[in-house]
Amino acid sequence: MISLTSQLPDTEDMMPDVTRAQLYIGAHLDDAMTVGDVAAAAGVAHRTLYKHFHDIRGTSPMRYARDCRFAGVREALLQASLQDSVTTIAVQWGFCHLGRFSVEYRKRYGERPSETLRRGRPA
Numbered sequence: 001m002i003s004l005t006s007q008l009p010d011t012e013d014m015m016p017d018v019t020r021a022q023l024y025i026g027a028h029l030d031d032a033m034t035v036g037d038v039a040a041a042a043g044v045a046h047r048t049l050y051k052h053f054h055d056i057r058g059t060s061p062m063r064y065a066r067d068c069r070f071a072g073v074r075e076a077l078l079q080a081s082l083q084d085s086v087t088t089i090a091v092q093w094g095f096c097h098l099g100r101f102s103v104e105y106r107k108r109y110g111e112r113p114s115e116t117l118r119r120g121r122p123a
Contacts, residue, residue, distance in 0.1 A: 015052045017042040025065045029072055030094060035062055069093050070108055077113055078120035086113045 024041035025033070038061045039049045053061045073093040080089060087098060090113065095101040105113045 015056060017044045017049060018052050018056045021049060021053060021061055022064070025061065025068060029065065029069055030092060032094065033065065035060075038062075038065070069095070070105065073105070073113075074109060074116060077116040080117055080120055082121065084117070086117055089113075089117075 021038050021042040024038055028037070035046055035049070039046045042049050044052070049061055053059070053064065057064055059067070073089055073095065076084075076089045076093065077086065086102075090098060090101050102113055105116075109116065111119075
């Protein structure tokens with residue numbers, strides 16, 4: 001699991017529901033979650049959470065969760081053992097459609113997931 005502490009902004013104005021949502025997301029990255037789950041954990045309505053999240057993070061709660069999952073899968077690829085594969089790592093992080101995963105990964109990081117995996121392995 002990745003540490004979300006480094007991703008939380010340093011601000012006194014952080015809305016507590018956004019903090020609760022981020023902590024919930026970070027603890028459940030490998031689970032199937034809905035915006036309803038996140039809103040319930042944050043203790044606010046969906047629309048309130050979306051507005052506060054957008055005001056603080058500039059994105060939606062589910063986009064934030066997806067970004068965190070991509071960061072986690074990238075870190076896992078870079079630290080993978082010889083037995084690990086892109087498929088097993090991607091699925092562990094909640095990516096089930098591997099074609100879409102690969103396309104978005106390449107857009108984000110400028111390389112295929114398999115290239116990241118090879119680069120992370122010892123020579």
